[in-house]
Amino acid sequence: MLRTVTSHLSLDVRSPLEIELLVAVADGAYDRSELLSVRHEDGPLDVVEIKLPHGARMHRVYAPMGRVVVDYHATVTGQADLPPIDDVDIVDYRRPSRYADSDRLLAFSRDQFRGLEGKHLLDAVVGWVTNHVTYLSGSSLPTDGATDTLLKRRGVCRDFAHLVVALLRACDVPARLTSVYAPGLKPMDFHAVAEAYIGGAWHVVDATGMAPRESLVRIATGRDATDTAFISWYGGSLYVKAMTVTATMQGELPADDGTELVALR
Template identity: 80%
Template sequence: MLRTVTSHLSIDVRQPLEMLLSVAVADASFDRTEQLSVRHEEGPLDVVEIKGPHGGRVHRVLVPAGRVVVDYSAAVTGQADPPPVEDVDLVEYRRPSRYAESDRLLAFARDQFRGLEGSELLDAVVAWVAGHVTYLSGSSLPTDGATDTLLKRRGVCRDFAHLVVALLRAKDVPARLASVYAPGLKPMDFHAVAEAYVEGAWRVVDATHLAPRDSFVRIATGRDATDTAFLSYYGGSLTLRALTVTAAVHEVLPPDDGTGLVTLR
């Protein structure tokens, strides 16, 4: 399988700042070629790579005021080994977090999904979120968490993923958020999905049903969007002027109805 991805960011920096980018494909056992450039209007900027958990890589750039353009491209051949299972992750990813407030959803989850476990629980949570939350661009705030999404019943991919993660954690299932490139996604953008520890492995689920899970390419993984944001900055101010993402798979993938156990590879 050959998957190709790109991202392009055009940014106006009003005051000098430290910028953190999470746009690169995560380290894994597949073959990967890639290129990352960060250019200021006065020339290229130095980029420092910082290794993160689960193969994720953050790129740190000190940026002066002015126009900055980020371009990333990668070609991934083959699929990665299944994500490793670490005891510390099974502890960490059962705890409530900033945007996946599972402690506030305990009663709801236990009543709604009473008696379910394993893959049956996983499918039921995904089906409930898909059936009760409407995907609507611009309908949520950056500060919205899972409880906000449950009440509003609308959101974008990160809101769907946060709600799935929180409901699973409320049922004592380790769950986490992954940012991915998603061939087949419409509208194309960075995508957020959930991973759950079910039947001895990490399984990827996507309640938006907007792209086939077998096509996903991992970028970053963490407790929630706090750990996976594609752009963060400190010490100044900026405006994101333009964002373009592409992702393609160079073969025909079978349709994905969102059920069944799939691994993010």
């Protein structure tokens, strides 16, 4: 399986600051060739790589005022080995978090999915979100959490994923959010999906159904968008002037009707 991904960010830095980027493909057993370039209008900037859980790699840059351009290109061949199961993750990913506020959804989730467990529960949660939430670009705020999405019944991929994660956690199923490159996604962008711990393994689910899960390439994994945002900045201000993301796969995209258990590899 050969997948090629790119991202381009044009940033207007309005005062000196620290930028944290989560755009690089996560470490894995596959073969990977890549290039990350971060340039200020006056020349290249130094980049420091920071290792995060689940193979994620954050890149930290100190940027002066002016235009900063980020370009990332990677080619991934093969599939990553499935990571070992970490007991700490099982504990952490059952707890409520900033955007997956499962504690506020306990009564709703346990009433809606009463008596279900395992794959039946997973299918029911994903199906409910798919059938009751409308995908609509620009319909949510960056501060919206799962409860907001449940009430508004609309959102984008991160809102769908947050709601799936929160509903599963409310039923005591460990669940987490993962940012990915998604071949086949239309419109193309960074994408967010959920992973659920079912039957002793992590399985990826996507209530938007917008890209085949076997084609996805992991970027970062965590409690919610707090841990997986493609860009964060501290100590100053910036404006994202332009962003372009691409993700392609050699050959035909795999079929995915959403009914099978799939591991993100």
